[in-house]
Amino acid sequence: MSERKSPLKVIPSASEEQLVQALGDLLTRCSQEALARQDKFSVGLSGGSLIQLLTKALKSCNLKTANWVFFFCDERYVPLDDSDSTYGAYRAEWLTQLPSIQESQFVRADTSIPLDACAADYEAKVKSQVDRFDLLLLGMGPDGHTCSLFPEQPATLQETQRLVIPIRNSPKPPPERITFTLPLINNARNVAFVVTGGGKASVVKSVFVDLDKKFPAAWVNPTNGQLTLMVDAGAGKEIETLK
Numbered sequence: 568m569s570e571r572k573s574p575l576k577v578i579p580s581a582s583e584e585q586l587v588q589a590l591g592d593l594l595t596r597c598s599q600e601a602l603a604r605q606d607k608f609s610v611g612l613s614g615g616s617l618i619q620l621l622t623k624a625l626k627s628c629n630l631k632t633a634n635w636v637f638f639f640c641d642e643r644y645v646p647l648d649d650s651d652s653t654y655g656a657y658r659a660e661w662l663t664q665l666p667s668i669q670e671s672q673f674v675r676a677d678t679s680i681p682l683d684a685c686a687a688d689y690e691a692k693v694k695s696q697v698d699r700f701d702l703l704l705l706g707m708g709p710d711g712h713t714c715s716l717f718p719e720q721p722a723t724l725q726e727t728q729r730l731v732i733p734i735r736n737s738p739k740p741p742p743e744r745i746t747f748t749l750p751l752i753n754n755a756r757n758v759a760f761v762v763t764g765g766g767k768a769s770v771v772k773s774v775f776v777d778l779d780k781k782f783p784a785a786w787v788n789p790t791n792g793q794l795t796l797m798v799d800a801g802a803g804k805e806i807e808t809l810k
């Protein structure tokens with residue numbers, strides 16, 4: 568076990584409705600703080616189950632999002648119109664359900680160039696627009712992966728120079744991806760994991776109670792930022808000591 572650099576805030580929810588509300592509250596607070604400090608609110612998005620929850624939260628809290636800029640904490644190296652594209656999934660949801668968010672607010676990866684160049688190009692895009700992320704929204708798989716940092720590829724957790732790296736042979740398809748690395752993630756002002764479902768209860772305990780470093784999510788430890796864990800009743804059922 569190792570130490571947390573800042574205390575973990577756990578937000579348990581009894582229902583999806585409550586979790587969506589809590590996510591809306593987090594977005595409200597982080598965006599207000601960011602926009603009081605600067606003219607843009609930078610948000611890093613993850614894929615998977617977060618997409619639907621975030622869409623619901625944004626719909627219900629009705630925030631002014633014109634000055635928000637969306638990046639991707641990881642992206643699958645597939646064409647933008649592929650069903651595996653995280654950007655494509657957000658675009659499909661938000662175009663119809665959140666028409667006030669423009670495509671130009673997404674900073675997306677160029678998956679038409681070679682994988683290494685795609686990662687380097689995305690890092691350059693991040694560096695040119697963001698000093699520290701205001702908010703990173705992370706998911707976690709049942710294997711403890713977060714972003715595209717997988718337990719089978721521990722060398723990715725040792726990266727100290729690059730902020731975005733290419734991933735090959737990902738254990739979860741599709742095999743090629745790009746991902747934020749720990750130096751970028753742990754420099755954020757706010758990092759929030761959003762984890763749902765009883766199938767993830769034991770890994771939630773291993774990561775957030777035991778801080779078991781065999782799981783990449785346990786390496787997320789903001790140096791000077793707030794770490795939050797949002798769980799529904801299923802995912803949170805083994806972490807009574809943290810609530």
Ligand SMILES: O=C1O[C@H](COP(=O)(O)O)[C@@H](O)[C@H](O)[C@H]1O
Nearest residue numbers: 613614615616617706707708714
């Ligand atoms: O492949 C991915 O999986 C994780 C977790 O997804 P979930 O559906 O289990 O919530 C996601 O956070 C990541 O962005 C994605 O590329």
